[in-house]
Structures are given as structure tokens and as C-alpha cells.
Amino acid sequence: MKPDPEPWYNTSLNLWQIAAVLVASWSLTKTITEGWRRTIGLRWHLTTRLRKIAPGVRHDYVEALLGEPKWQSATVCTRLTAAPADSAGVGDRKVEITARTWPLSRLGYLVTWSEDDVVVMYGITTISWWFRPRVLIGDERIRLGKTTFSALTDPGEHSAWLGNRRFGYREHHYFGNPGGYRSWYVGVNDIGYNAVPPALDWFDVEDASRTRLLPENRAAYRRSAPINTVVVSGIALYEELQDGRFFGTSLGADQDMVRLADPEFHVLDSRISRAHRRLRAWRWRMNDRRWQKKQHTLHDQ
Numbered sequence: 001m002k003p004d005p006e007p008w009y010n011t012s013l014n015l016w017q018i019a020a021v022l023v024a025s026w027s028l029t030k031t032i033t034e035g036w037r038r039t040i041g042l043r044w045h046l047t048t049r050l051r052k053i054a055p056g057v058r059h060d061y062v063e064a065l066l067g068e069p070k071w072q073s074a075t076v077c078t079r080l081t082a083a084p085a086d087s088a089g090v091g092d093r094k095v096e097i098t099a100r101t102w103p104l105s106r107l108g109y110l111v112t113w114s115e116d117d118v119v120v121m122y123g124i125t126t127i128s129w130w131f132r133p134r135v136l137i138g139d140e141r142i143r144l145g146k147t148t149f150s151a152l153t154d155p156g157e158h159s160a161w162l163g164n165r166r167f168g169y170r171e172h173h174y175f176g177n178p179g180g181y182r183s184w185y186v187g188v189n190d191i192g193y194n195a196v197p198p199a200l201d202w203f204d205v206e207d208a209s210r211t212r213l214l215p216e217n218r219a220a221y222r223r224s225a226p227i228n229t230v231v232v233s234g235i236a237l238y239e240e241l242q243d244g245r246f247f248g249t250s251l252g253a254d255q256d257m258v259r260l261a262d263p264e265f266h267v268l269d270s271r272i273s274r275a276h277r278r279l280r281a282w283r284w285r286m287n288d289r290r291w292q293k294k295q296h297t298l299h300d301q
Contacts, residue, residue, distance in 0.1 A: 046104050047133050050124060053110075055182065055234025059100070059117040066110065069100035071257055077238040077246070097238075101253055103261075107131035108144075109191075109253035113236065123185075123231035123252040125192045132193075135230050137184050138175040142227060145193040149222035152186065158218065159211045159244050160198050166190055167197035169225065170251045185231040185247070191255035192228030196221075197291065211244070 037045045049065040063069070079093040095115055102110040107128045113121040126132060126144040135142050140152055152173065160169045170187030188195050202217035203210055213221060229252040233241070240246040250256075259265060264276035 042105055043107070043131055043133075046107065046131075050110065050133070053112075053119070053122055055120060055122070055232060055236070057119050059098075059112065059114045059119060062112055062119060062122075066102050066104075069102050069112075070261065071101040073099050073257075075099065077240050080237040080239060080242065095238075101258060103258070104131070109258060111231075111252050115236075118235075120236040121231055121233040123229060125189045125229040125252040127191060127193050127228075129193060137173055137186060137230070138179050142186075144230065145228050146226055148224065148226050149186070154222065158213070160203070160213050161211055161249060162198055162200060162203070163249070166249050166255065167195075168249060168251055169198060169221070170229075170247065181234065183233040183236075185233070185251060186227050187229050187251040188225055188227070189229040189250060189252050189255070191250075191253060191258065194226045195228055196225040 052065060053062055075097050076094055077097050079095050081093055097120075098114045098117075100112050100114065104110055108124060108126040108131050111123045111125075112119045124133070124135075124144065129145065132143045132145040135144060137152055142151055149171065152171070155171055155173050157172045158170065161167060167190050168188055170185050173184040173186065175182075188197075190197070198213060198221055199217070202213050202221065204212040204214050231247075231252060238246065248254075262276065263270075263273045264280050266273045
């Protein structure tokens with residue numbers, strides 16, 4: 001009786017080959033996925049995570065979505081209360097608000113304001129033409145960096161400012177129960193994409209705060225200026241927010257803070273930083289020409 005012939009294959013060798021193929025496939029898939037997220041899929045990757053943020057979520061939840069924030073600061077606010085003044089002192093209503101800022105690659109910024117590690121407000125600013133997410137303001141859909149203020153109903157309440165270098169504009173929209181009792185602060189951040197400053201002679205000289213625009217000039221500004229920042233508030237009830245002192249000169253990301261991390265402001269000099277400085281100077285010249293052109297167009301109207 002002849003013994004069985006030796007098999008042409010090796011079982012143990014095939015198992016190792018299968019394991020190697022699986023590991024190589026997993027590594028290749030992970031590399032392709034990470035590369036896609038960092039390039040053409042970056043907008044989709046960021047947008048899907050930003051959709052999950054809402055007033056009332058925990059700060060740890062936001063950090064799990066986007067990682068650790070790059071900037072953090074704290075301020076003290078006074079909580080609004082319905083109790084009589086003699087039963088609740090101002091000191092008892094002081095709370096600490098922590099502002100945290102995330103750079104969204106080089107496409108924008110996310111800012112959250114938290115009380116006791118609970119997000120009470122969050123804001124998104126676009127700084128690139130490639131990142132213009134669709135945002136719902138009540139029932140109206142806009143695109144940051146593209147849609148102008150005229151697409152929204154004029155709320156009447158607004159604030160504008162113009163300095164030697166900084167400028168901004170914001171409006172407050174509130175829709176009650178249909179809007180989930182949330183407030184939307186939409187505006188122009190001077191670090192954002194397609195930021196249009198108001199003209200100096202558009203301000204109402206009779207306004208003591210110097211933050212109100214004349215009706216005719218404001219209507220022209222709302223028709224021409226795109227919205228590049230939106231802040232959503234649901235449970236932020238503070239006196240500073242009601243009287244307009246909360247945001248200061250920046251609705252959303254603070255230009256004076258975030259720009260110090262840009263390559264052109266690096267202390268250690270390099271060829272890259274010098275190239276960024278030349279690029280920044282060129283952008284300033286182009287933005288100034290664009291601003292001058294828009295001013296002439298608005299004055300002609």
C-alpha cells in the first residue's frame with residue numbers, strides 16, 4: 001500500500017500569508033483614509049464633527065471630536081436672574097467662563113465658551129474660500145463667507161466697530177420656541193474670509209457708544225458684506241452678553257491671539273517664515289485694493 005503523496009501546499013505557510021495580507025491591507029486602508037482626511041476630504045471630515053456640537057454638551061465631548069484646544073482663556077461674567085435684587089447679590093451671580101479655540105487646519109476656527117466644563121456657546125469662523133459650510137439661522141440656510149446679511153431678516157439690533165487695524169460687525173437673531181430658544185450672533189470677523197469693514201463715515205455720530213450705523217448705510221452694508229462668523233448660544237444668560245460687552249472686538253476667534261501662532265510671527269527665523277511674511281504683505285495690499293474698490297462702489301450707490 002502506497003502512502004499518501006505530500007500536499008503541494010503548506011497549511012502553516014498559507015496562514016502566515018493570509019495574516020500578512022490582512023495586516024498590509026489594514027495599513028494601506030488606514031494610510032489612504034488619513035491621507036483623504038488631510039486633503040480632499042478635510043472639509044467633510046471637519047463638517048461632520050462640527051455638526052455634533054451643540055449648546056449644553058460637555059467640553060470633554062468636543063475635545064474627543066477635535067483634540068485639545070490650542071488656545072484657552074478665562075473671564076468672569078454675571079449671570080442673569082429673575083430673583084429680586086435684594087435676594088441675590090451681584091457677587092453671588094459671578095461665574096467663570098472658559099473660552100477655548102481650535103484651529104480647523106487652515107480653513108477656520110472653532111471657539112467654545114464653557115461654564116463648569118459645559119459648553120454654553122460655540123462659534124465658527126471661516127478663513128478660507130475652500131471652507132464655506134452651510135449653516136441654518138432659524139429656517140434660513142446660509143453659507144459662511146458667501147451669503148450676505150440681506151438674506152436674513154433685519155433684526156434691528158446690531159453693533160459695529162472700526163479701528164486703525166481691527167473692525168467687525170454683528171447682529172443678534174432670536175426665534176423663540178421654533179428656534180429651540182437659541183440665539184444666533186452672525187457677523188464679520190476681521191480675521192475671517194472675505195471680511196468687509198464698514199466705512200468710517202457710516203457711523204451714527206449721535207450714538208454715544210459709536211457702534212451704530214446709519215440706517216441707509218447699514219442697509220448698503222448688509223447687501224454687500226458676507227457673513228463669515230456665526231455664534232450659537234442656547235443657555236448663555238449673562239449680563240455682558242445682553243449689553244454687548246461679552247465679545248469685545250472679536251465675534252468668535254480673536255485675531256490678536258491666534259495670529260501669533262502663524263509662521264510669519266515665529267520668533268525663530270526661517271525661510272518659511274520669511275516667505276509667509278512676504279505673502280502676508282502681498283495679501284494686505286490686495287485686501288486694501290479690494291476694500292478701496294468696494295468703498296467706491298458703495299458710495300456710488
